[in-house]
Amino acid sequence: xxxxxxxxxxxxxxxxxxxxxxxxxxxxxxxxxxxxxxxxxxxxxxxxxxxxxxxxxxxxxxxxxxxxxxxxxxxxxxxxxxxxxxxxxxxxxxxxxxxxxxxxxxxxxxxxxxxxxxxxxxxxxxxxxxxxxxxxxxxxxxxxxxxxxxxxxxxxxxxxxxxxxxxxxxxxxxxxxxxxxxxxxxxxxxxxxxxxxxxxxxxxxxxxxxxxxxxxxxxxxxxxxxxxxxxxxxx
Amino acid sequence: xxxxxxxxxxxxxxxxxxxxxxxxxxxxxxxxxxxxxxxxxxxxxxxxxxxxxxxxxxxxxxxxxxxxxxxxxxxxxxxxxxxxxxxxxxxxxxxxxxxxxxxxxxxxxxxxxxxxxxxxxxxxxxxxxxxxxxxxxxxxxxxxxxxxxxxxxxxxxxxxxxxxxxxxxxxxxxxxxxxxxxxxxxxxxxxxxxxxxxxxxxxxxxxxxxxxxxxxxxxxxxxxxxxxxxxxxxxxxxxxxxxxxxxxxxxxxxxxxxxxxxxxxxxxxxxxxxxxxxxxxxxxxxxxxxxxxxxxxxxxxxxxxxxxxxxxxxxxxxxxxxxxxxxxxxxxxxxxxxxxxxxxxxxxxxxxxxxxxxxxxxxxxxxxxxxxxxxxxxxxxxxxxxxxxxxxxxxxxxxxxxxxxxxxxx
Amino acid sequence: xxxxxxxxxxxxxxxxxxxxxxxxxxxxxxxxxxxxxxxxxxxxxxxxxxxxxxxxxxxxxxxxxxxxxxxxxxxxxxxxxxxxxxxxxxxxxxxxxxxxxxxxxxxxxxxxxxxxxxxxxxxxxxxxxxxxxxxxxxxxxxxxxxxxxxxxxxxxxxxxxxxxxxxxxxxxxxxxxxxxxxxxxxxxxxxxxxxxxxxxxxxxxxxxxxxxxxxxxxxxxxxxxxxxxxxxxxxxxxxxxxxxxxxxxxxxxxxxxxxx
Numbered sequence: 001x002x003x004x005x006x007x008x009x010x011x012x013x014x015x016x017x018x019x020x021x022x023x024x025x026x027x028x029x030x031x032x033x034x035x036x037x038x039x040x041x042x043x044x045x046x047x048x049x050x051x052x053x054x055x056x057x058x059x060x061x062x063x064x065x066x067x068x069x070x071x072x073x074x075x076x077x078x079x080x081x082x083x084x085x086x087x088x089x090x091x092x093x094x095x096x097x098x099x100x101x102x103x104x105x106x107x108x109x110x111x112x113x114x115x116x117x118x119x120x121x122x123x124x125x126x127x128x129x130x131x132x133x134x135x136x137x138x139x140x141x142x143x144x145x146x147x148x149x150x151x152x153x154x155x156x157x158x159x160x161x162x163x164x165x166x167x168x169x170x171x172x173x174x175x176x177x178x179x180x181x182x183x184x185x186x187x188x189x190x191x192x193x194x195x196x197x198x199x200x201x202x203x204x205x206x207x208x209x210x211x212x213x214x215x216x217x218x219x220x221x222x223x224x225x226x227x228x229x230x231x232x233x234x235x
Numbered sequence: 236x237x238x239x240x241x242x243x244x245x246x247x248x249x250x251x252x253x254x255x256x257x258x259x260x261x262x263x264x265x266x267x268x269x270x271x272x273x274x275x276x277x278x279x280x281x282x283x284x285x286x287x288x289x290x291x292x293x294x295x296x297x298x299x300x301x302x303x304x305x306x307x308x309x310x311x312x313x314x315x316x317x318x319x320x321x322x323x324x325x326x327x328x329x330x331x332x333x334x335x336x337x338x339x340x341x342x343x344x345x346x347x348x349x350x351x352x353x354x355x356x357x358x359x360x361x362x363x364x365x366x367x368x369x370x371x372x373x374x375x376x377x378x379x380x381x382x383x384x385x386x387x388x389x390x391x392x393x394x395x396x397x398x399x400x401x402x403x404x405x406x407x408x409x410x411x412x413x414x415x416x417x418x419x420x421x422x423x424x425x426x427x428x429x430x431x432x433x434x435x436x437x438x439x440x441x442x443x444x445x446x447x448x449x450x451x452x453x454x455x456x457x458x459x460x461x462x463x464x465x466x467x468x469x470x471x472x473x474x475x476x477x478x479x480x481x482x483x484x485x486x487x488x489x490x491x492x493x494x495x496x497x498x499x500x501x502x503x504x505x506x507x508x509x510x511x512x513x514x515x516x517x518x519x520x521x522x523x524x525x526x527x528x529x530x531x532x533x534x535x536x537x538x539x540x541x542x543x544x545x546x547x548x549x550x551x552x553x554x555x556x557x558x559x560x561x562x563x564x565x566x567x568x569x570x571x572x573x574x575x576x577x578x579x580x581x582x583x584x585x586x587x588x589x590x591x592x593x594x595x596x597x598x599x600x601x602x603x604x605x606x607x608x609x610x611x612x613x614x615x616x617x618x619x620x621x622x623x624x625x626x627x628x629x630x631x632x633x634x635x636x637x638x639x640x641x642x643x644x645x
Numbered sequence: 646x647x648x649x650x651x652x653x654x655x656x657x658x659x660x661x662x663x664x665x666x667x668x669x670x671x672x673x674x675x676x677x678x679x680x681x682x683x684x685x686x687x688x689x690x691x692x693x694x695x696x697x698x699x700x701x702x703x704x705x706x707x708x709x710x711x712x713x714x715x716x717x718x719x720x721x722x723x724x725x726x727x728x729x730x731x732x733x734x735x736x737x738x739x740x741x742x743x744x745x746x747x748x749x750x751x752x753x754x755x756x757x758x759x760x761x762x763x764x765x766x767x768x769x770x771x772x773x774x775x776x777x778x779x780x781x782x783x784x785x786x787x788x789x790x791x792x793x794x795x796x797x798x799x800x801x802x803x804x805x806x807x808x809x810x811x812x813x814x815x816x817x818x819x820x821x822x823x824x825x826x827x828x829x830x831x832x833x834x835x836x837x838x839x840x841x842x843x844x845x846x847x848x849x850x851x852x853x854x855x856x857x858x859x860x861x862x863x864x865x866x867x868x869x870x871x872x873x874x875x876x877x878x879x880x881x882x883x884x885x886x887x888x889x890x891x892x893x894x895x896x897x898x899x900x901x902x903x904x905x
Binding site for chain 1 (some may be wrong): 657715722901903
């Protein structure tokens with residue numbers, strides 16, 4: 001479904017992606033992991049067209065995405081930090097995003113799920129971080145798209161909302177969708193991910209299932225397995 | 236014997252005065268013919284029609300030339316139309332057109348020379364070269380005439396009302412436009428110019444030199460190439476005149492050059508490049524004049540002594556004053572300056588802090604005229620302010636120590 | 646683009662700062678008119694304020710909006726919208742809401758005061774046109790700066806510096822060079838130097854109406870020919886428009902290569 005081919009990206013002198021090749025098949029949850037600065041966010045943003053690669057190409061459903069914009073109608077993205085125009089109300093924002101995408105949305109269900117009914121008429125500037133993240137989630141999940149990209153989706157969520165989120169992700173997966181997640185919370189990865197993509201120094205260092213990773217590193221604990229991967233590199 | 240002649244003269248004048256009528260179907264068909272037939276005291280009535288004549292010469296005949304409505308004399312661009320040397324005559328109600336034009340001779344609609352006690356009234360001159368040319372004449376009245384031309388440049392055009400070596404003249408209610416100089420005085424004494432309108436002339440609206448003891452009031456000078464020039468004269472009174480819209484490179488409402496002992500009162504100077512340009516003038520009182528939205532309200536260029544500015548209003552001029560010498564003995568006091576930002580704690584209507592009419596920027600523009608493009612820029616405001624706080628370049632004592640808080644109303 | 650414009654515009658129209666800005670102009674208009682009682686003088690004072698303040702406010706609003714809505718912009722970037730449209734929408738939204746504050750804030754007191762019956766109406770409209778141009782120019786310039794500088798503090802610094810340069814320092818250098826090269830013919834130089842600064846240009850444009858008599862007294866023939874005719878007005882307007890178009894072009898060029 002998604003194909004990264006020989007992707008290069010430099011920020012100044014810093015090489016972030018160094019000839020990265022990656023194929024992600026349709027369906028399933030993929031956790032993109034890696035130490036800070038390994039290029040996770042850059043990889044995702046390249047796919048979204050927010051970062052423009054120096055070399056290489058990216059294909060989405062067989063078509064190159066570079067310099068295109070309409071393919072984004074087929075994917076949902078949850079940005080890392082939820083910050084919205086402070087003077088719009090929640091419902092105005094939701095309506096605006098709906099307005100921007102020529103697609104049906106099921107926001108009502110999600111609003112109920114996250115208990116946002118009481119906040120709809122409030123200005124976004126007055127909301128707490130957690131509530132903003134809930135709004136962020138509504139905006140992401142209200143459209144029916146085959147690819148969902150989540151950048152640190154758990155930030156600021158209370159335990160109940162977290163459970164709702166996990167259910168939501170599972171449900172989408174069951175519909176046969178492809179979901180990309182970046183996160184630092186290993187329990188989430190352990191619980192949800194079908195496959196792990198581990199980035200290091202701008203390349204794919206490991207790609208496979210959790211079990212394969214555990215086997216390769218001789219660790220039964222995922223967190224330790226990951227730590228093992230990193231320390232091997234720096235040893 | 237002498238008395239006898241005089242008595243006979245008056246008797247003949249009273250008894251024999253007749254009216255000669257001129258028209259196309261009359262016995263007398265030309266004005267020239269009528270004039271040659273006329274005697275002292277006669278009236279010549281010119282009926283409606285166009286008379287193609289020039290060089291009508293009236294010598295020593297006290298006659299009254301009167302035009303009925305639409306009596307037009309067409310000079311066919313050849314010559315002066317009427318030349319008069321006589322006393323006690325009048326010319327009125329005639330329309331003159333197409334006066335001769337020349338680079339060497341001063342052709343006019345009416346040339347009056349060496350005459351006394353005459354009246355030129357209610358005439359219209361179109362396409363004039365000179366309008367009325369009056370020389371060495373006295374006690375004349377020029378009233379209610381309209382003189383216009385289509386002057387293009389200074390060398391090929393003449394003046395509207397041109398007086399040379401005259402005295403006791405009265406010039407009133409005339410409209411002169413599109414000439415070289417609207418009204419021109421040279422060596423004219425004891426005369427008054429009032430209620431005239433002089434506009435759109437390519438050089439000066441009013442131009443006078445070596446003309447002492449004259450009074451100018453309630454005239455309007457508008458949109459003239461160089462405004463009004465007043466030079467080399469003494470004991471002049473100018474009041475209630477309006478000078479406006481005189482725009483141009485070297486244009487001013489009023490140019491004063493070598494003027495002594497004059498009074499300039501209650502005049503309005505509005506939207507001129509320079510309101511008054513003063514050169515070498517002394518003992519001139521400027522009182523209750525209004526300077527509104529001029530480029531420079533006043534430009535002083537040295538050699539000026541004992542001039543007094545009192546109770547004038549300076550409103551929204553780009554520069555109130557340009558001054559390039561020492562203060563000398565000139566005085567600015569009790570004027571209203573719209574730029575004044577001081578306060579009046581004791582409420583006596585007089586600002587407690589003196590006003591400095593010369594800005595640093597005005598000093599800079601004097602040196603480098605191109606700097607004018609920075610007029611009203613923030614940077615210029617800043618340097619003006621710092622100069623106001625501690626004067627370095629502008630004369631320290633050039634101040635109005637009693638600036639008025641409110642504008643003067645009539 | 647229109648959708649983004651609409652939302653940026655409504656967002657800004659509801660912000661406290663838009664109100665403050667609007668109320669400021671409203672108060673300024675009323676104070677100038679009802680304390681002074683003179684429309685002409687009010688227009689002159691307004692010019693001094695407008696040519697300094699609108700660029701400053703435009704600059705600050707521009708960078709502030711860019712940095713404050715950075716995350717939201719990222720959310721928009723992930724939507725199926727062209728990049729260009731997102732930023733053009735935001736840009737026009739800011740410039741338009743500032744212009745509305747200016748036009749309504751000043752227009753209201755002037756209309757109440759009886760502007761339509763006054764001869765100053767054309768001067769006043771010119772003033773608003775110049776102010777609006779300055780809004781569009783300085784929001785565009787500040788957006789350029791913000792797009793090129795990821796560090797918020799630095800971006801603010803550069804933007805303020807740009808304003809300071811164009812509003813004050815430029816004229817200082819201009820004046821000093823005029824004084825230094827006094828012996829040379831300078832009118833072409835000064836004409837061109839004016840064109841390179843939108844603040845100077847709009848100032849001249851207004852002066853053309855207000856202090857035209859003073860400017861015509863200027864001794865240089867080039868200058869007189871330029872300002873004496875309506876040609877000068879047309880050219881000035883054209884250059885002001887260029888001052889909007891060029892930064893917008895640069896903005897779009899920058900956007901094509903920018904990473905978020």
